[in-house]
Amino acid sequence: MPTPHPPPAPSLPVWDLPTRLYHWLQAVLVASVLAIGFLAPEWWMGIHVWLGYGVAGLIVFRLVWGVFGSEYSRFTSFIFSPRQTWDHVRGLIRGRPPHSIGHNPLGAVMVFAMIATIAGIVATGLIALGGEENQGPLAGFVGFSVGDGAKEVHSILAIALLVMIGLHIFGVFAESWLGRESLIRTMISGRKRLPPGAALLNPRPARRRAATVATACAGTAIILIGALAGTVPASGLIAMPRQAAFQEECGECHEVYHPSLLPRASWLAMMAGLENHFGEDASLSPDTDQAIADYLAKYASESWDTEAANRLRVVDGAAPAQITATPFWKRKHGEIEKSVFETKPLRGRGNCAACHQDAGSGRFDDQMIAIPEPERPSL
Template sequence: MREVPAPFDGLAYDGHLVWDRFTRVFHWGLVACVSTALVSGFLLDASWIRLHLVSGSLAIALVTARTVWGFTGPTYARFSQFLPSYRQAISHLRAGAAHARHIGHNPLAALMVFVLLTLIVGLGLTGVASLGSGLKSGPMAASLPASQGHIWSKIHELAAFALLSFIALHIGGVVLESRRSRENLARSMINGRKEMRAGDLTAPPRPAQRALAALFISGLVIIATGAINRMSQSPLPLPPVGSMALVYSDECAACHMAYHPSLRPAASWQLMMDKLDSHFGEDATLPKETGDEITVWLVKHSAETVDSKPATLWTGLQETLPVALPNTDIWQRLHGSLADGTFTRRTIHSRSNCFACHRDAESGWFSPFQISVPKEPKQ
């Protein structure tokens, strides 16, 4: 951190511009984006995934823009000005109230900036990996198997908890430093100005390279917009299941939804087809030739054969008697946030009516991008 004591004429005065407009807009824009991403990720259900995706993507775009500005911006926005050494950080921590006042970032605040920016980038990368593996959407959809979806989601969640912890430390540090230096640091990030005092550490002025930064940031906006659109698109298509699907649908959809074969493991389908004479309280027996053909088709396209998150969830389903999917622990855990009354609405009618809320239920994907819980129509 190349800073020198500022000259002092015996008077303290307000109005020294420290934080340029871009830095201030970036700071509060990032606060808004990260807050929205954390709330939508931790507190809202899966139907809010688009908001989570957009806010997270915008946060990454802001961090990338800030990185560009860190090399092209004015004096106190540049990384070269406030990148601290380990010795400077320890010295600042030990000095306490006696430390010299930094007009820009002090060593501990500078370290916090780099930690927060790194964590946000890490959250973006693990989020894209989770989206690509679990939901088969985005730039990593083709390169990561669905079986890794849970792992990447857990890493993404842990990174979010780490970010929350460092945000709390950051806020605490701002409050403590504001009291020690007798100034409102949060307000200075709004109006950009600080009071100049005797012995303050300042840096030699450096002009901003605005044209270069504008070029990079404009390109970034275009790339970010394209990335958001791509990540929110439909998932990779499942392998075609052939003409036999029509026979299966004709025989089963007369009574209930024709569940995609990837929603049960092979053994479960075999058990289901072997006990059609007592199919959940009804006799659903089929001609032997038709039943055998459907059984072979269901086993051929069962959960073990498909790389999707729903298939991965139900691969381990074990039964001695056929169990309806809404009665499984997995289904109940996934729908635990919905009130029981939701499923008695006329627009839904039954827990087995997946089509009511999942527009892509027939495809077997059950993507959160396609969730819409219908409301009860007015009388």
């Protein structure tokens, strides 16, 4: 005689469609933006930033939906007292956690922690973008040192988020196993089994119109403020007139390096020793030498707050006028194959513009890097 099947447990709609869409979209975006941030080369930064804006947009939506969404999406439905949280932990330790219809107390803590961390990553990312790169809505407001500090925090928070994602996934599998119900399937179908004896609540419905209006208002306000802030000129860059003598005399033999790439003392020492200029006599008439030295001193790295100016200000003591000898230059170019530098089109390390398409402006934006394929010797 076959054992009778137990009657199918009643299931309840828990995660509404916007919450489920938010969850999976955010999972994909966060995974992509983290992967690019940690693994991709510098010139992927443009994509990283745009994905970051996407993450920020989703966070804004989730905050709105946490107020106007349906019952189990609302923040107020998953704020637990320390006592409830402790009871949950005790149940977990015994292997019999109390059933939760929506988020369990530990999951709820993780949701809030992840939303806060992602918001923090977006904020520090914007500050770093404005301060270090002179890009984005904060370019006109944040200096390099603040941006550099924000980038440190940005990285630390990103590592923290990775840990949280790991814990979140572990928690999902643990609760799925203990509760005999796949929470992954729950986040796809939106329905969760009703525990025996659990009384149906009077769930609050979603206030879709209010959510739409709030999202539209918040989104428009953020985009407008961002666009308006973006019109403020970048704080790290100053106006620099062209000097014909500088362009012509230096450009006859090599790329015309932006004056912001070396400190004043380095330029002046170089201009005082042109008779032996990197192994060649590059002497000028005294008045031309003086004019170019004055120009370089005026627009040396001390006058700029770009990343290049700040980083390259620290020169090598033995070769204070050699940009490629600075510790930062060496660190940033250490992983590039020697053949790239030695073959055409680079022919040496001094040809910045071969890879940095904006070298002439002194910006050296990450997105403007394009390392050319070394030309193969013709047989």
